[in-house]
Amino acid sequence: MDSWTFGWTLALIGMTGTMLVLWFLSLLILLLKKIFPYQPEESAAKKG
């Protein structure tokens, strides 16, 4: 594989892959927040 094919392939898949993985993680965070919602008692427990 020549350098340019290597470079463009790695750059395109790398940028797209990084963006997709992080987008997927943002969805995962939203899902976690839905499954484990914040309870106001946590705040009270912290203060208490």
Place this chain on the structure above:
Amino acid sequence: MESALVSGLQGLFLGVLSLRPEHVIMIVIGSVLLYLGIKKGYEPLLLVPIGFGAILVNIPLAEMMGKDGFLRFFYDTGVLTEVFPLLIFIGIGAMTDFQPLLENPKIILLGAAGQFGIFLTLLLALAVGFDKLDAVAVAIIGACDGPTAIYVSSKFAPHMLGAVSVAAYSYMSLVPLIQPPIMRVLTTQKERTIVMGAIRQPVSRTTKIVFPIVVTIFASILAPKGAPLIGTVMLGNLMKESGVVDRLKSASENEITNMVTLLLGLCIGATMEADKFLRGQTLLVLALGFIAISLDTVVGVLFGKLMCLLTGGKVNPLIGAAGISAFPMSARVVQVEGQKYNKKSYLLMHAMSANAGGQIGSVIAAAVMLSVLQGMGIVGG
């Protein structure tokens, strides 16, 4: 007796007689790194041991990196095996608070945009003649993340470790000087004055505990070659958030990180032997490193502008500059710049979210890169 005296004196001056101009130049470079660390306060925890290591390794006949040299032992044990950067990642995870990111997850995308400089610099490095794996090592400076840069370069181009590490840590400390001009050029006065609303999305403790576990599982499955990077950061964070292993957390962020930072710094300095470091290639690495971090900022701010457009002007594009991994320095730069144009603008928490996204983003970008390289057959499985 007379000949014994002469031989003894010759032995005493052998070091002086073996001193070459290139040794002197490298000792001066090591001293400059010490000056920057001690006097200017640029990343002193790394630049002091790196500078001292560079001096030690260029003392003629001392053979610090020789077969039985004292620095060779630490280099082979901790750098070639990639153990040192991974241990530091555990400490980083233990010190990182992902709460701002968990409160505002869509901002994580800025952390992806802030890594594009890595891939654009890869193309530049190939264009100026670096071979494939050397170009990868140069490009990773754009992760703006010292341990990631060390991990990748020690894996693929250990002969460039000194130049890559010095570039990575030097430019990270120069983020407050590098980023503001780029932010100003790429944004309009109106965009810079946008006030972003407060984030009011509290996060449960369970979410904070489960987050590092699920990120490790999912991100490692998607990019298996990056599992050591992702896993160590998230292990450190799990120890912090679980609150049940305070001793381990404390050891990770203090004793272990401090000891490994010292040895890692010395080892990086030890790779700066005159015949390996004093090359035109080193200057190219330094120049490309600067371009990489600048490109990260450019793409981050442009992505911030896109988010501003898509949200109808609710996102201040300046926060895009914080999508790099220099935490929390980059977020502070954004806050300072935002305040210059609008005293009522408080961008810090939003920028911290982007900055935390940048921390994960740099690790994910490296993980994706390693997995793609494996998939392309450039590196072994």
